[in-house]
Amino acid sequence: MVYPIIMYGDPILRQRAKDIEEGTDVTQLVQDMYETMHQAQGIGLAAPQIGKGLRLFVVDGTGLDKEDEEAEDGLQNFKKAFINPVMIEELGKPWEFEEGCLSIPNIREKVTRKDTVKIRYYDENWNLTEEEFDGMKARVIQHEYDHIEGKLFIDYLTPLKKRLLKAKLTDISKGEVKTDYRILAPVRR
DSSP, X not given: OOXXXXXXXXXXXXXXXXXXXXXXXXXXXXXXXXXXXXXXXXXXXXXXXXXXXXXXXXXXXXXXXXXSHHXXXXXXXXXXXXXXXEEEEEEEEEEEEEEEETTEEEEEEEEEEEEEEEEEEEOTTOOEEEEEEEHHHHHXXXXXXXXXXXXXXXXXXXXXXXXXXXXXXXXXXTTOOOOSSOEEOGGGX
């Protein structure tokens, strides 16, 4: 099932998501999230972005073109579901990269993040795993993890940059934005 993507301005995007009870069957939800993400041509999607306040996100770079900068950094073979993740550590050298978000379409801005993360999470079969990721994998994980913490990539921007984007963000919150995927704006929800 393909869900509409929740747009900027919806309160669910600003709430800390709740843990999923261990052992809950999330197989269908994970598959629906992958399907929704692929339809929107994204490489990451968090449950709040489809209106579910759960600590779950998926990433999938397997469809990236070999020419993409992200593919060069190993995202092309990176597909995982992260259930009830806990960020243990963000470390390494900070680096800047232009990010975008399915919930904030047509806006891309440079965001500085650390280049390595250590994260503990359950996979879709409830296997507990602790792993370290770097480069683009770390960046995508940090971006999606922020979603389940109620944080958006625009929160890293300077006050001036946020003011310059205010009109565009207002339009997005009203659903006045062109996308190739279904959206659900706060005023329509």
